[in-house]
Amino acid sequence: MKMTNFVITVTKFNNIVRDIFNNEELLHNIKIVGEVFGVSVSKQAVYFSLKDEDSSLPCVTFYPQIMENIEEGAQVVLTGSPNFYTKQGRFNFVVSKIEPYGEGLLYQRFVELKTKLEREGLFDTTHKKQIPTSIKRIGVVTSKDGAVLQDIKNVTWRRNPSLDIVLYDTKVQGKGAENEIAAGINFFSDYDGVDVVIVARGGGSLEDLSAYNTEIVARATFNCQKPIVSAVGHETDFTIIDFVSDLRAPTPSAAAELLTKDTKNLYLSLKKDMARLSRLLDDFVADKNLQFQSSKKLLLAYMQDFAADNKTKFDRLCSTLSAKIENFVTKCDYDLKLKLAKLDKLNPLDILRLGYAKIEQSGRAISKISDLKDEEFVINMIDGQIYAKKKEK
Secondary structure, X not given: OOHHHOOOOHHHHHHHHHHHHHHOHHHOOEEEEEEEEEEEEOOOOEEEEEEOOOOEEEEEEOOHHHHOOOOOOOEEEEEEEEEEEOOOOEEEEEEEEEEEOOOOHHHHXXXXXXXXXXXXXXXOHHHOOOOOOOOOEEEEEEOOXXXXXXXXXXXXXXXXXXXXXXXXXXXXXXXOHHHHHHXXXXXXXXXXXXXXXXXXXXXXXXXXXXXXXXXXXXXXHHHOOOOEEEEEOOOOOOOHHHHHOOEEOOOHHHHHHHHOOOHHHHHHHHHHHHHHHHHHHHHHHHHHHHHHHHHHHHHHHHXXXXXXXXXXXXXXXXXXXXXXXXXXXXXXXHHHHHHHHHHHHOOXXXXXXXXXXXXXXXXXXXXXXXXXXXXXXXXXXXXXXXXXXOOOO
């Protein structure tokens, strides 16, 4: 059968073309670079063309959000597959992902904003707040559904289970994400319940991280009253918030590790410090005891020398005092004997022994006869008394 006699319908032809595209694996999920133009937005799709110097390619995406930051003239890399729509016989390249190419629009915006904020001083180290050494509660601005939050919780509570984590749930990409992130930062700025704030998300393309390259997020970070740690993307990803924040962590897990102290290490450190303190106390006590024993021996020796030196003086003083007392007693004894001798001479009894008598009348000594009254009187002699009475003179 000759080809000129082979006739097929339009539908059959279109289906053959469609199947060629669908069955060719090499044409699936390919990347094409070019310049965007002719953007047209419908309810569920965005139509546009991709061109280079010689050709153009009709494109469509059913994910309108990936076109939010793409403008006319942007150099991009599209990821997608060709599709032939049989009903209308129309060819389109169906796009699933868009990335800036080289000095694309997103990167140009990034550079322009970075330059602007740097000139205003938002990156200056003089504005950086110190990260607290003692942290009890951490605020986190991220999505509650992502793996980032779990990574932060796992690292934090593995190292220090006593720390609290307060989440402000936000979108991390897409339309309105920057407003939610800024709102979360502003919330923690006035919230006294946290000591430090982590702004975090996982890695991605420049487009995926675009919310963190916005002026609203940068200024919220700069004006926040609490220290902010940025943990956006992977170690090789840099965003505007990294330059404004008080500390940049290469990953969300690294941010949690930077802000927590391992309780096991703290325990070991404390144990080591206690052992060191115990040794210092033992050394101190031993040193003071040695000083005390040395001082004690020195004091005893001094006291012995003092006692020996003063014993001689004391003995000499005692000897002198004893001699003076003995002389005083001897003198007193001599004086006493003299006075006793004088008293003996004045003793009436001794006079009576010489033959004298003492006459008393009514308790009065009588020395003259004229003193006697006509009544009884007493004559006192050495061996007794005589009672007499006056007769006449």
